[in-house]
Amino acid sequence: MRVKPFTSFPHPVLAGYTGDYGDRIFSLLMEIEEEPDQGAVLLQGNAVIDDPTITLLIESGRAKLGLMIYCQDTYLDQLVECPLGEIKLNLSGGRVRGTVHVRGVVVVAQDGLTLDSKHIVDEFPLDARTARAGDFIALTEELSFEAGLEKLAPLESIFRLKKSDEIQEGQFQLNLDSESIEILAHPSLYDVLHSLREQATMKDLLLPSLYLPVVMSVLDAMRSDEYADKRWHGVISARCNAEGIDVKNVELEAVAQKFLDTPMKWLKTVVERMN
Amino acid sequence: MANLLYVGQQIADDLADQIYDNLERYKAGDFLDLEAKGDWRIPLSIEADTAALSKLKQNKSPESETENSLLVGSIFNKMTPTLARENRVWLRLSHIECIAYSRQRWLNLNDKDGELVKDVRKHFFAPTLTGCRDDHAISRLWWNHHIAKQILPENPERALKVILARADIRLNFLERPGLAARPKLGRGIVSALERSNELLKQEDLFRKFMTTLNLSGAGIAFEVWNSDAIDKFMDRCLADAVKS
Numbered sequence: 001m002r003v004k005p006f007t008s009f010p011h012p013v014l015a016g017y018t019g020d021y022g023d024r025i026f027s028l029l030m031e032i033e034e035e036p037d038q039g040a041v042l043l044q045g046n047a048v049i050d051d052p053t054i055t056l057l058i059e060s061g062r063a064k065l066g067l068m069i070y071c072q073d074t075y076l077d078q079l080v081e082c083p084l085g086e087i088k089l090n091l092s093g094g095r096v097r098g099t100v101h102v103r104g105v106v107v108v109a110q111d112g113l114t115l116d117s118k119h120i121v122d123e124f125p126l127d128a129r130t131a132r133a134g135d136f137i138a139l140t141e142e143l144s145f146e147a148g149l150e151k152l153a154p155l156e157s158i159f160r161l162k163k164s165d166e167i168q169e170g171q172f173q174l175n176l177d178s179e180s181i182e183i184l185a186h187p188s189l190y191d192v193l194h195s196l197r198e199q200a201t202m203k204d205l206l207l208p209s210l211y212l213p214v215v216m217s218v219l220d221a222m223r224s225d226e227y228a229d230k231r232w233h234g235v236i237s238a239r240c241n242a243e244g245i246d247v248k249n250v251e252l253e254a255v256a257q258k259f260l261d262t263p264m265k266w267l268k269t270v271v272e273r274m275n
Numbered sequence: 276m277a278n279l280l281y282v283g284q285q286i287a288d289d290l291a292d293q294i295y296d297n298l299e300r301y302k303a304g305d306f307l308d309l310e311a312k313g314d315w316r317i318p319l320s321i322e323a324d325t326a327a328l329s330k331l332k333q334n335k336s337p338e339s340e341t342e343n344s345l346l347v348g349s350i351f352n353k354m355t356p357t358l359a360r361e362n363r364v365w366l367r368l369s370h371i372e373c374i375a376y377s378r379q380r381w382l383n384l385n386d387k388d389g390e391l392v393k394d395v396r397k398h399f400f401a402p403t404l405t406g407c408r409d410d411h412a413i414s415r416l417w418w419n420h421h422i423a424k425q426i427l428p429e430n431p432e433r434a435l436k437v438i439l440a441r442a443d444i445r446l447n448f449l450e451r452p453g454l455a456a457r458p459k460l461g462r463g464i465v466s467a468l469e470r471s472n473e474l475l476k477q478e479d480l481f482r483k484f485m486t487t488l489n490l491s492g493a494g495i496a497f498e499v500w501n502s503d504a505i506d507k508f509m510d511r512c513l514a515d516a517v518k519s
Contacts (some may be wrong), residue, residue, distance in 0.1 A: 039355065066496075073404055075356065075408075075456050076421060077453065078457070093355055094355020094357035095356060096357065097356070097360055098360075107496040107498070108499070109499050133499055133500060133502055133504075134498075135495070142290070178288070178291075179292055180288055231284075231288060231291075231362075231402060233289070234403075275310050
């Protein structure tokens with residue numbers, strides 16, 4: 001399960017967004033090690049709880065510390081119990097792919113538990129300071145990462161340059177209905193582009209002149225779900241997810257330049273090569 | 276037993292782009308001539324007895340769906356969820372080893388070509404999460420089995436029988452992963468369906484039950500509950516659903 005951001009509870013919950021425990025914190029510091037070609041994913045880190053009453057509840061078994069793992073792509077939704085201190089979680093063996101969400105939680109393990117931390121703010125009356133088995137009493141922020149090979153697929157693997165007599169001379173059009181992004185160019189333009197691509201000193205010129213506007217158009221098209229079943233969409237989506245980019249809320253030129261690794265720099269480089 | 280095979284990316288792209296051109300193959304032919312000369316045989320490290328796929332039953336009854344899911348789950352028992360999202364594995368199976376089953380099960384040959392192209396795209400290709408899990412002729416069977424095994428590892432057949440009893444039950448399991456993908460809750464739902472014939476038979480009641488469960492169960496980590504407590508909770512949800 002995923003606890004939605006800013007979910008409110010009738011009892012105090014130690015979380016950054018609630019403020020129920022004043023300035024106390026519950027945070028999760030995790031490093032993700034991945035070998036995508038091996039399907040190996042290892043999470044390592046630790047949870048920091050600076051309210052001693054909650055730590056005591058975990059130590060006594062009256063509450064459990066765990067990680068909620070959610071991966072829609074592989075239908076994985078689990079609460080994995082963890083010890084206090086160092087946390088290691090192995091998600092290898094092809095268990096995760098695509099976006100994986102991880103949140104640290106403390107869950108009450110028995111009914112009628114009294115929450116008696118001195119840090120609980122005064123607005124909670126005494127009768128609201130109890131929790132039942134299954135109640136969350138502490139939540140970290142949710143961490144997300146992108147698992148799998150898709151995010152590493154080279155962008156050039158999803159573009160295909162094609163000749164088309166139907167395009168006006170000197171112009172190109174995109175066909176996004178195909179599995180690859182087809183750049184349809186008038187035959188004379190196709191010859192020029194193809195020739196540039198074959199020349200080691202000149203091919204980089206295509207990045208700012210052709211691929212920059214193409215990637216911007218593609219990102220714009222991804223703002224609707226019309227092309228979600230196309231392979232090119234999956235590759236770019238994975239890269240966006242890996243870099244925390246929401247195509248619906250970004251400046252297209254900024255993201256396109258990021259994906260193409262600052263393509264305008266090649267103008268200067270190519271001019272210098274020619275001189 | 277032989278290594279499971281998948282097709283090259285270019286083959287996958289070309290097939291998806293050329294469904295209309297290949298429509299006669301989908302209707303009555305095969306792709307064996309293309310398979311013999313193209314990049315169709317990339318081996319994976321896992322083995323599978325794909326010859327056993329000939330036992331797939333082509334009728335649409337829940338019983339056949341259950342048997343087919345068990346068969347596919349058994350043949351591809353080494354497959355991981357990550358690999359089971361790979362379009363190019365399933366695409367090979369629906370175009371080569373299982374083309375007859377996929378055609379018989381999912382294509383209506385009396386349909387117009389436009390409809391057939393849509394159905395081929397839906398059931399012979401698995402490019403997206405929903406396409407792979409719900410629509411592809413073979414991969415959907417693997418996912419049925421995987422979900423059932425996640426709920427009842429010791430007896431996936433028992434879970435499959437109720438999940439596949441009606442299309443809307445399967446849909447609810449898949450479209451509410453926040454409930455059914457959690458093994459303890461999924462087990463509780465299966466158990467409730469087994470205990471209540473009304474819930475198993477009445478689509479409207481099951482929909483209300485799942486809505487009630489979704490509302491009443493929000494914010495509860497059922498993972499720390501025992502099965503008795505979960506069964507009682509399910510009974511309360513069912514009683515509320517009956518009243519609503």
